[in-house]
Amino acid sequence: MCGIVGIIGNTPVNQAIYDGLTLLQHRGQDAAGIVTIDDENRFRLRKANGLVSDVFRQEHMLRLQGNVGIGHVRYPTAGSSSVSEAQPFYVNSPYGLTLVHNGNLTNNAELKQMLFTLAKRHVNTNSDSESLLNIFAHYLDQYPNALTPQDIFDTVRQTNNVIKGAYACLAMIIGYGMVAFRDPFGIRPLVLGKREINGKTEYMFASESVALDVVGFDYVRDVQPGEAIYISFDGQFHSAICADNPKLNPCIFEYVYFARPDSVIDGVSVYASRVHMGRLLGEKIAREWQTELADIDVVIPIPETSTDIALQIANVLNKPYRQGFVKNRYVARTFIMPGQAQRKSSVRRKLNAIATEFTGKNVLLVDDSIVRGTTSEQIVEMARAAGAKKVYFASAAPEIRYPNVYGIDMPTCQELVAYDRTAEQVAEMIGVDKLVFQDLADLFKSVQIENPAIHNFDASVFTGEYITGDVDCAYLDAVANARNDKAKAKLAAQATNLEIHNER
Numbered sequence: 178m179c180g181i182v183g184i185i186g187n188t189p190v191n192q193a194i195y196d197g198l199t200l201l202q203h204r205g206q207d208a209a210g211i212v213t214i215d216d217e218n219r220f221r222l223r224k225a226n227g228l229v230s231d232v233f234r235q236e237h238m239l240r241l242q243g244n245v246g247i248g249h250v251r252y253p254t255a256g257s258s259s260v261s262e263a264q265p266f267y268v269n270s271p272y273g274l275t276l277v278h279n280g281n282l283t284n285n286a287e288l289k290q291m292l293f294t295l296a297k298r299h300v301n302t303n304s305d306s307e308s309l310l311n312i313f314a315h316y317l318d319q320y321p322n323a324l325t326p327q328d329i330f331d332t333v334r335q336t337n338n339v340i341k342g343a344y345a346c347l348a349m350i351i352g353y354g355m356v357a358f359r360d361p362f363g364i365r366p367l368v369l370g371k372r373e374i375n376g377k378t379e380y381m382f383a384s385e386s387v388a389l390d391v392v393g394f395d396y397v398r399d400v401q402p403g404e405a406i407y408i409s410f411d412g413q414f415h416s417a418i419c420a421d422n423p424k425l426n427p428c429i430f431e432y433v434y435f436a437r438p439d440s441v442i443d444g445v446s447v448y449a450s451r452v453h454m455g456r457l458l459g460e461k462i463a464r465e466w467q468t469e470l471a472d473i474d475v476v477i478p479i480p481e482t483s484t485d486i487a488l489q490i491a492n493v494l495n496k497p498y499r500q501g502f503v504k505n506r507y508v509a510r511t512f513i514m515p516g517q518a519q520r521k522s523s524v525r526r527k528l529n530a531i532a533t534e535f536t537g538k539n540v541l542l543v544d545d546s547i548v549r550g551t552t553s554e555q556i557v558e559m560a561r562a563a564g565a566k567k568v569y570f571a572s573a574a575p576e577i578r579y580p581n582v583y584g585i586d587m588p589t590c591q592e593l594v595a596y597d598r599t600a601e602q603v604a605e606m607i608g609v610d611k612l613v614f615q616d617l618a619d620l621f622k623s624v625q626i627e628n629p630a631i632h633n634f635d636a637s638v639f640t641g642e643y644i645t646g647d648v649d650c651a652y653l654d655a656v657a658n659a660r661n662d663k664a665k666a667k668l669a670a671q672a673t674n675l676e677i678h679n680e681r
């Protein structure tokens with residue numbers, strides 16, 4: 178679930194893109210990159226592994242000259258975490274192109290093959306995003322004369338016709354402009370912002386509206402499913418729908434976990450949706466639990482994402498809400514860390530119990546979701562070690578039983594604690610006295626209350642239904658083989674040799 182940012186300005190954009198990326202850091206912690214175009218029409222690139230604050234030092238910022246640029250924070254879902262697969266990607270023809278991508282393509286193997294045989298293009302990494310850029314480049318290459326906006330929209334349409342999966346992308350074409358496009362299902366988010374500086378309009382695209390707010394752009398609208406927006410470097414704005422039958426099916430997990438609460442995605446305040454999740458889950462507990470309900474002394478969130486949810490549950494149940502765990506602010510999000518060993522060791526370093534909130538009490542712990550059970554298992558142990566009598570647990574998302582292929586790195590069902598298990602069995606696995614999951618209908622409702630025009634979601638991790646229609650058991654088996662922890666470690670070791678060029 179990477180984060181992307183692009184700005185077409187009239188003054189240097191390096192700092193604003195950097196700031197935008199720091200606002201999207203929660204979407205990707207593995208690598209970061211920025212590319213700008215300087216006044217001699219050259220790309221200036223810096224990308225490396227690490228957090229935004231580690232990747233860009235003063236010397237890099239000085240080199241990132243120019244009034245237009247795009248940036249990326251990466252959470253790998255294809256290839257490895259190697260820097261050779263960090264973004265932005267670049268190809269020199271036609272014109273000079275660069276691209277950032279949030280999402281995941283489901284037909285990367287076919288695309289690589291097609292690029293080699295039909296387009297005579299070689300993709301050197303296992304990154305789906307590098308294939309995507311080359312497909313775009315291949316179609317853009319067909320136009321013999323100076324590009325028109327229609328040529329660019331036709332290129333996006335042809336790209337949409339062959340690539341499958343989830344994608345929100347920003348590309349820059351030397352001599353022309355910036356192109357933003359979103360897949361026909363609108364799975365991954367992308368917003369457009371604008372501001373006037375000295376009588377001139379500047380535009381910004383970002384994965385989440387929080388980046389616009391803080392960098393100082395006004396939210397204009399979300400990029401529509403299947404839409405492409407082309408803004409020429411002289412500020413002309415063009416847009417068109419470039420797919421047949423586009424239909425908004427946003428990823429429901431953005432609202433559960435990925436996005437920041439202060440973002441608004443597809444007309445839905447992430448914070449408000451989490452408040453509804455808490456209220457509806459609280460009502461379910463009130464309906465279904467009898468003795469346990471009377472038993473609960475205190476409601477405690479598992480920081481950080483579940484805090485807004487837990488507060489609502491406490492309100493509905495009329496129980497005290499306490500911050501029983503302290504989050505170490507220097508340890509990042511554990512779920513998006515690349516390997517299970519790292520995730521596991523980080524939970525303990527990240528969260529610590531305040532013993533007085535647990536000793537002798539029956540506690541209701543609340544989390545936004547239980548995925549691998551890495552967090553819940555250790556948290557429950559901590560609660561018990563701190564003296565809790567009974568430990569109850571509420572998850573604001575339903576049981577997660579299926580892999581994700583659209584930009585969340587959950588490639589195998591075996592790693593999911595609820596796979597092939599009932600709620601009672603999961604309760605036993607994580608060691609709680611009682612466990613409740615949100616109903617899927619209530620999760621949908623939590624988002625739809627804020628925007629009734631959203632009729633459907635990508636909820637594949639809960640339902641096993643993949644809206645792009647190209648994902649079957651054989652495909653999922655192949656992904657599981659290629660992307661389990663062992664296979665990824667091997668890929669990472671090989672991929673360090675794939676780097677062809679990177680400015681240091």
Ligand SMILES: O=P(O)(O)OC[C@H]1O[C@H](OP(=O)(O)OP(=O)(O)O)[C@H](O)[C@@H]1O
Nearest residue numbers: 481482510511512547548549550551552
């Ligand atoms: O069952 P698991 O596999 O542990 O995954 C679920 C947990 O991971 C996430 O927290 P994370 O630490 O990534 O981020 P947060 O601080 O935003 O809650 C999420 O909020 C859950 O707490």
Ligand SMILES: NC(=O)CC[C@H](N)C(=O)O
Nearest residue numbers: 178179253254255279280
């Ligand atoms: N999470 C994402 O959006 C990942 C983007 C892309 N598939 C990569 O692995 O780099």
Ligand SMILES: [Mg+2]
Nearest residue numbers: 479480481482
């Ligand atoms: Mg969490």
